[in-house]
Amino acid sequence: MSTTSAVEPQYKVLIGMEIHVQLATKSKMFTGAANGFGGEPNSQVDPVILGLPGVLPVINKRAVEMAMMVGLALNCQIAAQTKWDRKSYYYPDLPKNYQISQYDQPLCGPGAIELPLPDGSSKTIRIRRAHLEEDAGKLMHEAGMTESLVDLNRAGTPLLEIVTEPDLHSPEEARLFGEELRRICRYLAVSHGIMQQGHMRFEPNINLHIYHHGKTIKTAITEVKNLNSFRSVERACSYEIQRQFGEFLAHPEDAPSKVKSTRGWDDDKGMTLLQREKEEAHDYRYFPDPDLVPLHVAPQWVNDLRAGVVELPIARRKRYQENFGMSAKEAFSLTEERDVADLFDRAAALGAPARRLTNLFLGPAAKIANEAASAEAATVLISDLPVTAQQYAKLAELIESGGISATSAVPIFEYLVKHVDADPAQAAQELGLVQVRDQNQTEAWVMQALTANPQAISDFKNNPKKKQASLGFLRGAVMKASQGKADPKLVGEILEAKLNAAAAQDS
Amino acid sequence: MINELSALEVRNKINAGEVTAVAAAQASLSAIAQRDGQLHAYNAVFADRALQRASAIDQARAAGKPLGLLAGVPIAIKDNLCTTFGATTCSSKMLKNFHSPYDATVVKKLEEAGAVILGKTNLDEFAMGSSTENSAFGPSHNPWNTTCVPGGSSGGSAAATAARMCAASLGSDTGGSIRQPASLCGIVGLKPTYGLVSRYGLVAFASSLDQIGPMTRCVEDAALLLQVIAGHDPLDSTSWPQPVPDYLSDLDKPLEGVRIGLPAEFSGEGIEPEVSGAIAKAVDFYRSQGATVVDVHLPHTKYGIAAYYVIAPAEASSNLSRYDGVHYGHRTAKPENLFDLYAASRAEGFGPEVQRRIMLGTYALSSGYYDAYYLRALRVRQLIKRDFDQAFEKCDFIACPTSPTVAFELGAKSGDPLQMYLCDVFTVTCNIAGIPGMNIPCGFSNSGLPIGLQILGPTFSEQRMLRLARMYEKHHDWHTRKPKGFTNS
Structure with a gap:
């Protein structure tokens, strides 16, 4: 609920998200061509990707498995049978002029996750469905050219489209959901989640329920296309809320007659622009792809995959707080990256005191990783440092037992980074940092x-x-x-x- | 003459050293040189390449290397099969200059078996038609009477095979496109069970109906070619993952106690009396060989053409949407904008029948019409399948005409699409049900044109179907007759 003055009506924000996740498979969705980012234009293609006459699609089993893993992580029902449909529209980045997608029998059915909110509470976000499809290529319009160029490297990349119910009630929640989904996908190793490379693209559907003169008036839903950063998700949602509300205030009587529209986001101007209204929507002429047979998903297959779904960040944060006495912030930091959390768990499993370990990770380890990252202008995680779980555990033990002081942990840790496989106790000796209790x-x-x-x-x-x-x-x-x-x-x-x-x- | 030998005979003679592969290729090439000017069976002939490959077979034999099942056999393939040599045109202006970077699975299999591919044969554009008159490069002619059509869409393969311009050929069959031209040209044509032969590299017309199959002058050759091209292909998700049976070993063994079904729905009006007469005689023959002849019913046959002309165009409208002038194929000279690039390229690149079917199919799949047309057609498809399932509880095979008429004059039906569509009245339900069907020659009309018997069987019954066909062929000589004017004597 939000209100700015006594005369303005109150309203509720409803946001449903459609998220496209590129799956990090070795090969493409329906052919053996390499699935990789970049390269010379049109270098990651084969006859199937080019949509040449006579070619046929073959399902990438790994993509189906990755999609099911995400579905399981989102507590979705996995369909016993799923099929493939053709979605037809003409565009030069779509070589066949149809996209192989899933229309009425998605691989993953209804599900839900508990989204933690900054105030410590959480909220259930229902998932409507998640289905597999193939990505399109890219058009390049170069300045001064009258023609466009087509690069099909991205074409055929496996895409998982996840659709939520409109359970997000603020731009911040929309962003938090996107961030959480990214973490989940990275934990499951189904996506690198590199936003700049378009690994995840967001399309929020936004409308308002406005309480006006004792009635609830629903504004027309707008879908904002292809947002590729969390910041733009939050900004575009905020903009749309203000725009829809402003439009309602200006012409409250028009609200019921408005139809769903699609809008684009201009990041520089910070505003959305109308692309099309539903009357002019495409007729995609969906029909089952006769080149592909329906896929029967055996329960055993799902169970095998379920076993491979690792503990997800939300559960892990909770466990770190409950078992290791971490603050919410500490747990959040340590679980941001699965490799870091795994390293932490391995060190903790060696019996190292959790508090000392937490301080080591968030103190010297984080500091050195950050310094290395800025020096190399690249991502360096704590888990990328050459310090093993055993070394962390020993160092934490040393502090705990009073063998060294907590302040000495920093130089010893630096020593361990520089001297691979060094023993922390010997390092303390070497550095003259063995605690004196005389x-x-x-x-x-x-x-x-x-x-x-x-x-x-x-x-x-x-x-x-x-x-x-x-x-x-x-x-x-x-x-x-x-x-x-x-x-x-x-x-x-x-x-x-x-x-x-x-x-x-x-x- | 070598070019008049069957594929099996050529293969055996080459194996035995009685004939060289080069001589076999040369014989076919000279027949092409003599006759194809009149028949226009071929879109392209690869004489140099064929002779090189034939020579390689001869060398392999001389070196004592093992030879494939089709070593040195001169083969023609329909021009909707992708090859890395020559163009793959589909007899369309759209793909006139399209050169495939890959070979269709069947092309690979043929060449691995030692076949010598002579050239690519004419067809109705994108395999849409029953007379080969829809070819953008001009029609093919029937070797038995060059004023008549050879049937279609595999009319080029049928004419080339009948006129001894190859030992055997491959066609594709979506609604009768192997069997009907085989019937009209007096040869054997087999449409295998859907999924028996890989479609990878067959330019798609209607994906759920298309199958590639052999077109030969005798049943043995059909078995031989099927042996080579059948089998699971990981590149085709609809291909059947089962081992290929041996089609040749028991071929000469007659089927004992076979039950042949005669469907009432496949007789009656529209069938030329000479055709029904020849079919009746063929059935009598089987009876004389100990077969039981039973009446069966396929009550939904009458909806076959209607369902076919919804399903096939619907799939075609989608399959052919890739020909847009953007990536390859015909592009209009000076497009004003993207829409114009699409519209003009397609209007210029596709002939009228292809455009007609794209429009039919697009309409059938459109929002608001999908349920009434496409979904209803799919329901009819289920009913037709069930008809066959029930019929095959009572009989082992069904016998009926392949085509209601013998070959007709060029131009006789090309102005009337509905008349042309009715050429497929006895062949489409086989594709709709996914079952195998074959044509064998069973007589001639008074005008000297061939008549064909169609045998339909349950899925994956090819082995026994070929034996049934061979039973007939052994006691008849229709298949040995040659079109006049095209004999070498």
Whole structure:
């Protein structure tokens, strides 16, 4: 519900999403031609992709399996029998002038996921269907040319089209859903989810239910085509909501007569533009593709695939919070990438203390990965660093047992990155970071710090407001004097004893 | 003359060293040179390539290498089968200059078996027609009477085979396109069970009906060619994943106690009396050989043509949408915009019959008409299948005419599409049901034109069907007769 002034009616936003996911199969949907991004134009083609006379499609079994895995992850019913239909329209990027798709018997039927929301709650998003089809090629219009060029490298790429019910109620929810779906697809390794390469494309269907003079008025649905970033999904939805509402306010009486329309998104101008209204919609003349036989999906096949559906990010986040005591934010960060979460789980499975492990991952590991990423101008994940689960586990154990201090973890971790297969304990030795818990030595460091910082001692004694701060400062000074080798716990004990003794002496 | 030998005879003589493959190819090529000017059976002849391949067969034999089932046999193939040599035109202006970068599966299989492909034969454009008059390159003529059509759409293959311009040929059959021209030209033509022969590389007309099959001068040759071209192809999802039976070994063994069904629906009006007479005699022959003749009913036959002319054009309208002037094929000279590029290229590239069927099919699949036409036709298809299933509970094979008439004059029906469509009245239900059917010569009209007997059988009954046909052929000499004016004597 949203309202800006007392006179304006309230409304509810309804967004349903259609998402096209390119499946990362080795070969294309209906032929053995390589399924890869880029390359010279028209290099990833064969007679089937070119739609030459006499060619026939053959189903890519792996694409069907990937589609079913996504279906299972979205809790969809997997059809016992599915078939293939031709969707006819003329366009130069579609060599056969029909697209092989699935019309009335999609591979994946109704399903739903629980979408976590930032406030900690979650919302059920129902999935209407998910079906397989083939992607089209690309047209290139070069400046100054009167003709267009056709590149069919993308043609025939397996596409999974996922359709939700209109259960998303804000532009933010639409974006969150898209992001979650991307994570799911990446976890299942069915898509690399690289948005810039068009691996996922979004088409939100948006309308409003406006409560006006005791009646509910539904605005006409608009479908915004081919959005390829989460930001544009959110912006286009926001724009459409404002546009539809504005249009309603201007002409409330026109609302019932409006028909569904298709709009394009202009990212530079930040607005949607009318492409066509439903009266002029295509007649796609769907009919079953006689070149392909219906596909019978045996229950055993589905069960085998179900076994291959890994723990998904939503479940994993929950487990990390419940079992490892992570905050929502920590769990979110660690589960963003499956490889990172898998590494974490392997280290945790070795018995390493979860808190230390979490801090190691989100502290030194994240820092070094980020630095490497900006240095190489490429994605570098924690799991890409040459540090093994065993090394993480040992390092976490070392911290936990007091063998090294938490602050020493950073240089030791850096050492491990540079020295592949090094033992964390030996690294601590090598770097002289083995924690010293000798009473006399620690006292000597404490005295060194106290002598150097009379003002902090004075603050501790005389200024109650600064008491804690000065204690913290002095603790840091001791650690610095020890070059990080002192045991913080012991330092705290000696430091407080000395200060309290000094304070008692004064009074 | 070598060119008058059957495929099996040529093969055996080459194997035995009595004839060379080169001599066999030369004999066919010289027959083509003599006769094809009148018949126009071929769209293209690859003389040099054929002689080279024949020579390679001879060398292989001389070197003692194993020879294939069709080693050195000169074969003609219909010009809707994709080949990496020559153009694949479908007798259409649209594909006049189309050169395929790949070979159809059947072409590969033929050549792997040692066949020498002589050339590609004329057809009704995109296999749409029953007379070969719809070819963009001019009609073929019937060797028995060159003022008559050879039938269609595989009229070029039929004429070439009948006129001894090849040992055997391949055609394709969507609604009768192998059997009807075989009947009109007095040869054997077999439309296999849907799925027995790979369609990969056959330029699609109606995908759920199309099958490639042999067109030969005798039953043995049909068995031989089928042996080579049948079998599962991973490139064709509709091809049947079963091993190919041996069609040749028991071919001469008569079928005992065979039951032959005579459907009342395949007789009566529209059939020339000479045709019904010849069919009746053929049935009498089977009876004399111990066959039981039973009456069967195929009550939905009367809807066959109507259903066919919805299903086939519907699929064709989709299959032919790729010919748009954008990627390959004919493109209009100066398109004003994209729509004009499509519309003008297609209007210029397709002949009137192809355009007619594209429009019929597009209409049948259009929103609002789909249920009334396409879906209803599919229901009729189920009923026709059921008719055959029920009939084959009572009989093993069905005997009937292939064509209601003998070959007709060129131009006699080309102005009346409905009359032309009725040429397929006895052949379309076989495609609709997906069952095998074959034509064997069973007589001649007083005018000297061949009459054909059609045998229909249950799915994958080719082995026994060929034996049944061979029973007849052994005791008759129709198939040995040669068109006058085309004998070498």
